[in-house]
Amino acid sequence: MSYTTKQWMLKEPTGDNIDVTKAFNLITKQVSARDLKEGEVLAKTVYISHDPAQRCWIHRNNVEGRLYRTPIGAGEPMEAFGVAEVLETRNKSYKTGDLIVATVHWTEYGIITPDNIYFKSFGDAADMVTLGLTGMTAYFGLLNVGAATPKDSTIVVSAAASSTGAIVCQIAKNVLGIKNVIGIAGSDAKCAMLTRDAGCDIALNYKSPTFRQEFEAATPNDIDLYFDNVGGEVTDMALLRMKDRGRVVVCGAISIYDRIHEKGGNVGISRASWLQVICHQVKIEGFIIFQFADQFPRALGDLATWTQEGKLKLMKDIIQTDITEVPKGMSTLFKGENNGKLITQLKV
């Protein structure tokens, strides 16, 4: 069967400080089951996840050949993590009607290659988007890269009200039982949510004029683990407060994705805090979730169990809209206007 679909294509790789809603062209095209190759499925997009990393995929200033995936080129389809419903299949593992967790295009109907299909959705498919990528990011970042810390330790999480951050805080408090979980976010409302719902003992608004003093007051015994989603000034501040052998998990750097080359392009780590890396034997480690691909099933199982046990509340911010509004979701994410995991539920 053949489907008429609207789909967003990247105009061209972008620079810094752009309005992302203007970076894409909406086209109309046909997709047909006749085009399916072995292993592929033709699917209707159900959920489209909006994630900070997507900003890097479309940025022309990536160091050539050194992004963790092939960047999206001029005229190429925009991609996202998401859930799709299989309509036609040449993949023996997935049948018509299955909901699959996959890398999808910003499209109503599309063909998905086997390497972009991760697993069959179970339970609530919107939870799958939340647990599947950002939940697993929190899981591997905190447990594998950060390594379990004693309960009597201090963990600081930046962009703590983000989808990944909120799960990091909850695993730290509700699963590991960590004593001091400190979340940093960009509004008082987010901070209130962090202490009320996300297991934070203290939540700090980084836009407060007294943030630096509040940060120091909140970490009198220094930091065992800093889970970094933002980069920049907050990271610098954390480096000045690390314990001996403290660990910095570099999960993301949303504060710099849209200004890689602005103002000399410095990440904002001071000499004084770099010296702390030596003096306090700090370990800083970056990661991407796909390095743990062989452990996805275990992680997803744990996360689903903890959700059922009430240890994780999944905060979802679902936009129900048609394909024309999808780029606005990306813009909303970068303005920090979402509350919880931002997902477009596609009306097709």
Next chain:
Amino acid sequence: MSYTTKQWMLKEPTGDNIDVTKAFNLITKQVSARDLKEGEVLAKTVYISHDPAQRCWIHRNNVEGRLYRTPIGAGEPMEAFGVAEVLETRNKSYKTGDLIVATVHWTEYGIITPDNIYFKSFGDAADMVTLGLTGMTAYFGLLNVGAATPKDSTIVVSAAASSTGAIVCQIAKNVLGIKNVIGIAGSDAKCAMLTRDAGCDIALNYKSPTFRQEFEAATPNDIDLYFDNVGGEVTDMALLRMKDRGRVVVCGAISIYDRIHEKGGNVGISRASWLQVICHQVKIEGFIIFQFADQFPRALGDLATWTQEGKLKLMKDIIQTDITEVPKGMSTLFKGENNGKLITQLKV
């Protein structure tokens, strides 16, 4: 017995960009065996080591309470790693005439507390200075923090002609048999030494106008391990060339010790290279040698064995002078004018 001694005291903790030779006062005082407490020795200083880290010990802009040791305060005696000859002793492990490897003062005669005595010197005492602190720094940084890498890997060492750097390069090549050992130094003469004597396959002069291109050409398959002694631009350049799961060992940062707060005090890591930490899952880890104190005997044994086997050539730059010239040694070190481990042999 009582000894008249000349000794250098720090005038006051310093700022950036200073002439270190003017930071100290030379005093004359008496030291007497009657002042010895249990465990202490009275010793004549034989060798005084000049090490980059000493610059941090006297800098007022350390983050308060967060240097790995107590900084040296106004009017307090300047300290150094060194070798001294025991003249009088209240320590059962060390007798008169023993040469001890210790933290000494910039003094002719002085009392050394038991926590500042590391071990009895064996073999050539100047070798002990070279192997004892900087050799062990190279050893633990490369083998413990950096972790042994497969022979078919690329290791880059900054300040490779420094005492620590030259030993890192030689252990990498002559002990581990690493295929690509690349040293970076600040003159063509040092680079010639690195390829001739220190096991480097390639040596690059960072003052060359085409250094960046040479650096890229020298690392076509990227970097497994970057052993960092300098910080700043070279570190930034290395971060842009790391392999997946590559490791950065942060041993020192001599390029910033004298300008911690200059020009905004940024360490010089760009946003683009910070993103590489994520994309390529880079691990950056600082260390100080004292975290491995329990393994000093094994390290020193290995280093001495490798030296006897000809695998390590110890490059020493020994200044024979009296106490009045000691601060000039520190200045020589920071100008990069030494060739190999810079040591003052004290004429008393």
